[in-house]
Amino acid sequence: MIEIKKLTKQADNKMILKGIDLSIRKGETVGILGPNGAGKSTLLKVLATLIKPSSGEVAIGGFDLKKNEGEIKKLFGYLPxxxxxxxxxxxxxxxxFFGKIYGVKNAEERAVQLVKEVGLSFFLNDPVKNFSRGMIQRIAIARAIIHEPDILLLDEPHTGLDQGAIGILNNVIVEMREKGATTLMVTHDFKQAAELCDRIIIVKNGKIAEDFKLLDRKLSTLNEKYLYQVEGVS
Structure with a gap:
């Protein structure tokens, strides 16, 4: 589904991504972890076609990032x-509005359904400017999946959410996986990563320090791997 070879990104004379090689299969739910400034969000923005890589090759869904940006944009839902x-x-x-951009048939019907699923039917016609952070994030989740994308790109999606919104987001991720969607989630929330992700990538200093399957879904396993790679604690 996603193939990355020797990906680099330089900004302001600083090399942020330093030769990333990564292959992600269809249907995987992948957590991307690492310290601040490691390059996690930059990697996600490259995949979301928001910034251009300095060098390297990226193919998403069989499309070359440099040649088929328009086709790639149709494949993913992005939650920054x-x-x-x-x-x-x-x-x-x-x-x-977003449904029509993506060519969703019966966009209004789909929109009403999603607002119900995120628990905000009572606020269907109220302006978003009056919403709390948690309510806004619920609608943002709905926006990201309005077109039932093949790929979900999530950047710190659980930050600032109440327990209800966390549950809704997690249900969305699980349901999308059951439909065969691929999810990449940048997060500092190890608990959510352990519960949701079947594969973990640890990024450090612009490189992949560790890439492993989280077969036991245990938070302790994730913490141990992370501390070893990032803090040097064994």
Whole structure:
């Protein structure tokens, strides 16, 4: 599904990504962990076509990133730190707008369904500018999956969420996986990573320090691997 070879990214004379090689299969749920400044979000932004790599090759869904950016954009749903929502629009207006951009048939029907799924039907027509952080993130989750993407790119998705919103997001990730979607999640929340991800990638200083299957789904296993790679603690 995603093939990355010798990927580099330089910004302001600093090399952020230093020759990333990575292969991710369809249907995998992958957690990307690492200290601040390691290059995690930069990697996600390259895959989301938001920034261009300095060198290397990236293929997503069989499409070359350099040649087929438009086709690649149709494949993924992206949930960054910002919601990407229009604050003067209601949830319904936001989701219908994004649905039509992606060519979703019956966009309004799909939007109403998603607002119900994220537990905000009562606020369907209220402007997003009046919403709490948790409510906004719920609608942002709906926005990211309005077109039922093949790939989910999530950048710190659990940050600032209440328990209800965390549960909704986790259900979305599980349901998307059951449909065969591939998920890449940058996170500092080890608990969520252990519960949701079947594979963990640890990034350090712009390189992949560790890439392993989390077969036992244990937080202790994840902590042990991370401390060894990042802190040098065995």
């Amino acid at each position: 730190h910002s919601s990407l929502l229009y604050e003067h629009y209601s949830p319904l207006e936001n989701l219908v």
